[in-house]
Amino acid sequence: MHIKDYFGTMVFSAKTMSEYLPAKVYQSLLATMQNGTKLDPGIADEVARGMKKWALQNGATHYTHWFQPMTGATAEKHDSFYNPDYEGGVIASFSGKELIQGESDASSFPSGGLRATFEARGYTAWDPTSPAFIKKTGEGVAVLCIPTVFCGYHGEALDEKTPLLRSQAALVKELYRVAKLFDLSSDKRPYATLGPEQEYFLIDLELFKKRPDLIQTGRTLFGVRPARHQQLDDHYYGQIKPRVLAFMAEVDQELWKLGIPAKTRHNEVSPGQFEIAPVFEEQNLAVDHNMLTMEMLRMIAFRHGLACLLHEKPFAGVNGSGKHNNWSVMGPDGKNWLTPGETPHENAKFLLVLTAIIKGVDEFADLIRATIATAGNDHRLGAGEAPPAIISIFLGAQLTDIIHQVETGGAKSSKASETLEIGVSSLPVLPKDATDRNRTSPFAFTGNKFELRGVGSAQSCAAANTALNLSFTWAIDEMLTALEKDISKGKDFNEALQNLLSKEIKAHKRILFDGNGYGEAWKEEAKKRGLSNLCTTPEALKAYKDKKVIALFEKYKVLSAVELNSRYTIKEENYETVIALEAESALQIAKTMILPAGISYATELADSCEALSVFKNKGVEKLAESVAGTVDSLIEAIEQLEKSIVARSSKRMITAMHKTREFADKLETVVPDNQWPLPGYGEMFFLM
């Protein structure tokens, strides 16, 4: 079948709606979807009827409110469409009320203390801006999924989607304000855009099943990097193995059915590592689509006898996985506002938007860092891997030069030939040049968008985008207020803008950095500039308690202080839980698998010493002694690990896990291959 014939067939899209809904209802719903106008509750029953008809025709037996609690995953509870009809048969029903709102017990979802003060009941409410879809996972297994927000009894946000939607609403207001100021047409719906590049690993399912650490924690807690790994650079963009390609092809097809515009697929840097990227979409939809993509990757891998690992660091010593979060804003004039324009007037707007991003990210760098802080992502950020934990902005040589000109320009005395005058000069065409890209930067301008590279591969993009939206909203709000004031006083627009940009760039240019983000020199320099380098989750999460951050969320009605604090609690608890789980898992594996293998090999060697004693064989004795010594050290490390778990100290657990791993991995390099209880890295990387 041609892609044209099945793209989006599992989505209750505008096109499908027009077929299944009365014209008036369709128009009203479309306005809600596209312009965010308030949903007319009077049409809910008719929408539900049309949706039900479409879902049943496509084999759905159940429906669910599909939401994103703060577990990092999606949640669903299926209800059948069918009820007994008192004649021994069944009748399908689905009301407007069932479509719009669901009631569920929120008590088993993380609430970060919100529940202590509120009731346990939770509500899901339809988000009509993300279309309903059917998830078909097998013959006769199909569920109508209705994207919803999830909140507590008094409307407290208990999910990832609610703050994202609220931050978008705040952002959109500012975009209209900019449009007005620049006298732009504003007949289109403005929104933020997102294109998430998703990295993942694949390994053979049979090997996965033999690794209790992968099963329980998503990453290997032990294991030695094989001689050959990523150093030949032969995997990146390499030829895709047929088995992997078959998997990727099915993923693409399933995503296309769901209307997810999967676009690129390729091998990544590490052996066994891959990437899938869609064409960018409206942010809320893109987040939903990314959540679905992760789900599909896992499920379809299984069908192919593979395990898809979404963890940020499944294997030590080779690249981890991230999610490059490509972000931009689409104005009410229907244009991407991070595309440098063709006229001086358009460029003035571009520079205003760009400067607001610089200002916002500089002011709220710690918040952005906090949103991407997880136990898994700690292995990347702040661990000498892409990108560093220090948030900075890469603009590229040309844009840096322009920004410098704006900073120093503006003053009437400046020589026109050397400085750029806002609203008078044109910007040079900025090449979208691959060579100009700095792979070490955590937040890079790449032609017509910014790319936040720190998001973890297993994470939802929602929180990071909420932070980006908000920091931008705050900055541009401040700047517009200043501009509007100047103009009302009768100042020349271009001059006022020029002065404002110059002032803001001066104040925030410390965040701009085009150099090597991995070097020690940058750490020193960043410190001098007063930029944070928050290497661990507990350090990073403190931003949620910052007065400035609380004020930001309250000002734009995104989260109350109480709601924000609950997020801090949830993230902190999650971190502690993950570390404890890893420690316990490591302890179990070390005690029941690795130590026995070490002891039996040490015993074997001791026996060999005796058997070979007639030869006075010093080498075997030395080996036996060394292995026995490592076994002893391992036992000691295990004891420490046990104690750290009893003490419930995540810091101590991490140190003890490192020590345990050190001796376990040492044993892996000497114990005979056929006696080692776990599949090795080499097998997992290359046997696929």
Ligand code: ADP
């Ligand atoms: P790379 O950065 O890896 O070279 P691309 O330039 O193709 O890759 O872009 C990566 C992602 O950025 C894709 O998902 C793409 O759709 C997305 N993207 C492109 N333009 C925008 C935009 N204006 N807003 C958000 N994302 C965008």
Ligand code: MG
């Ligand atoms: Mg990219």
